[in-house]
Amino acid sequence: MNLFNKVTDYETIKSNFFDGMTLLFGGFGGVGTPPGLIDCLIETGVKDVKLVGNDAGFPWIGIGKFICLERTVSLVASHIGSNPIAGDLMNQGKLKVEFSPQGILMERIRAGGVGLDGFLTQIGKGTKLAYDKPLIKIGDTEYLYEAPITGDVSIVYAKKADTFGNLTFDKTARNTNPFVAMASKVTIVEAEEIVPMGELNPEEIIVAGIYVKYIVPSKGYNWKWIWEMPDKQLRNEPPAK
């Protein structure tokens, strides 16, 4: 099925990134964030990006590398604690941050990805994180309405992809990737390994290729993990180039 071959290269996918786009990124503390696609995103020079993802990464890991460049206008995330530069940008008014409870954020992205029009929960009710979310009364109880999230582009890190875009993931690098992969108009996958259709066991496919538009081969992580850093002092700063 050649028609279903979605494998391409980094240069080709650059045109999918545009100023002002809403970008959903997979990953959790940088684990499972596609390193090659982050660099590709940085190279395009796009700005005014609206980001949605679990967290702000670290300054030299994951989406953090991009956030530090001050080309992001807003971020929806559950925390930014591991990226002090993101906190500084927020406090300086250069980055608008909407905090969402982590699991609620995952469900908002899932709702977008599966075509539901939002959901109700009591989580966050009465707290600052309720923002101006509508309160919906069902029976005698009031619930927060959580809106679905969709993006223009999703970037995803997979263990294996076949040429149709069927995906498997690697251990806890799965994390937010499966639903991020479903929630944008254009989903781009960076895969550690690309295999022909029919090579993946159909029972083990976590995301069906139906959601994937482009696949690029990964060169692996190109950052040091925080636990690889020799000096705790260094952990809040990018490692020497």
Add this chain to the structure above:
Amino acid sequence: MNLFNKVTDYETIKSNFFDGMTLLFGGFGGVGTPPGLIDCLIETGVKDVKLVGNDAGFPWIGIGKFICLERTVSLVASHIGSNPIAGDLMNQGKLKVEFSPQGILMERIRAGGVGLDGFLTQIGKGTKLAYDKPLIKIGDTEYLYEAPITGDVSIVYAKKADTFGNLTFDKTARNTNPFVAMASKVTIVEAEEIVPMGELNPEEIIVAGIYVKYIVPSKGYNWKWIWEMPDKQLRNEPPAK
């Protein structure tokens, strides 16, 4: 981890079924409905059961075997077309049937299983299937509110279970089972094969054992599928004993 051994036998699990219980059953047209647990349910003699599942099975397949015994007060399902006896009982006023769009029903069960308080959709709006579901206005659009579904007991069919209750499924027999497994106080799994903890690849586990209370070994399907029936005339009647 002996503490995590949930394997038991059919006699022992019978006490979990009770008159008036809400029972969620896995399966889609009988495929993936646990045959041994259906027989076990029938043997207990429980009545006034409130059923929730994709469909009414066939008169001799899946949940259909139980429905034909007239010990069910209500059924939430997406269709009952394959079980004319269910249709007759409904028309006679002996069985209350709430029809739900199929995917919406799946999501209602999922919402119950993952602890969300319902969701909004436009699917079914303005149709008879809206029943008296609340209409919620967000912005300029009205949506139907779909409530979560939870049960007292869920019965599930798995390919493999380890003794902790981690589950894998077999091809399209997966269908509704994963979320049915999450949505009740007590989840009972009938597994084709029971293996020690550590035998299943942690990447391939579809339902984590955290949701499972009991596991019983399956003796396999004990009914003929409709496509195995020799005579089309027979298809609406149970096969000869």
Add this chain to the structure above:
Amino acid sequence: MGDARQTIAKRAAREVKNGMIVNLGIGIPSLVPDFLDVSLDVFFMAENGILGMGPTPSTNVDGNLSNAAGYPVSILPGGSYFDSATAFGMIRRGCIDLSILGALQVSEQGDLANWIVPGKRVPGVGGAMELAYGAKNLIALMSHCEKDGRPKIVKECTLPITTYHCVKKIITEMAVFIIHNDGLILDEIMPGLSLADIKNHTEIDFTISPHLKTTA
């Protein structure tokens, strides 16, 4: 109606194009694969939880590998299994290029009625509402009239509605209609029939496509 069903399915098969993700309903739509160009790369999905369904196997039939109607199928290379909630996520999200559904009535606005004949037939709605909501293109297949001659293409559906404004095209054993914002457009006439035949058997008004042709 045997021949009519074949006629409808054969014409509907021509709507299936290379590279499409397709969902087929029960009834006449299930006959569509019999008429497909085998050179096409197409993935059929089913609501129970499979993408990439292949033909019914001749040997090693497996009760746990079936379509949404419970009949045995196979799986193609690149196919996958998933749960039914995920299947409907794909459907609502717009991943299905083409949904071909059987119908009881279709209105000139594209309203679809196909889930219940009150007091008579109670199949239930199944996944039709989601398919009608989410599929990029929805084609309804049905006989042109009831056995007693009553119309099934109607101004307003008298049967309970499955989904409003969803059908884009109607294929019957007599004709192909396109449903447009302005109403019904006759686009094709089946071989051997005349425009007068269609008019005689269609109760409501329709316009005639400038490209009106005889179905090949």
Add this chain to the structure above:
Amino acid sequence: MGDARQTIAKRAAREVKNGMIVNLGIGIPSLVPDFLDVSLDVFFMAENGILGMGPTPSTNVDGNLSNAAGYPVSILPGGSYFDSATAFGMIRRGCIDLSILGALQVSEQGDLANWIVPGKRVPGVGGAMELAYGAKNLIALMSHCEKDGRPKIVKECTLPITTYHCVKKIITEMAVFIIHNDGLILDEIMPGLSLADIKNHTEIDFTISPHLKTTA
């Protein structure tokens, strides 16, 4: 505070019982495994998507096998991987027997504040709200007072609330308090401290458990 953190974690470890499913927050809770009875059968889960976490591996460290803080872990037999949405489904559904979280303030009603110090520290809420909502039991660990002596066990939280009425027990380096409908109950005093010490360092009123004991 080094010793205090150890004292708190050691006492918290005794809350972990055989057969439990446990979630540990970042900070002091992450030290709890160091003090666990190794004979216990316990499954630790993390929000990123793992159940059955084992200790940090000494060799073959894998960046793609980590806890919610991003640090390497291993997986025990019977463990599984899943996506983060599924992880939070487990949490909201009440599958977690025990959640041990760090805290900035806890009120006598069990209100938890642990996600932001406005203008100073902005970590963000992470999964704390869901854990507080869904876990069967929630224990808050924190130093008894701020470095400047200001109380952290308070009548009303002055920091933004994470979740109201969720904390069941507070463990500090000085004492263990149970939060009851009627207010705070002092249940244990750490070795070497007196009731007067606790009273001197606790601003709000509390009752004294009839079973008051010194922490073993």
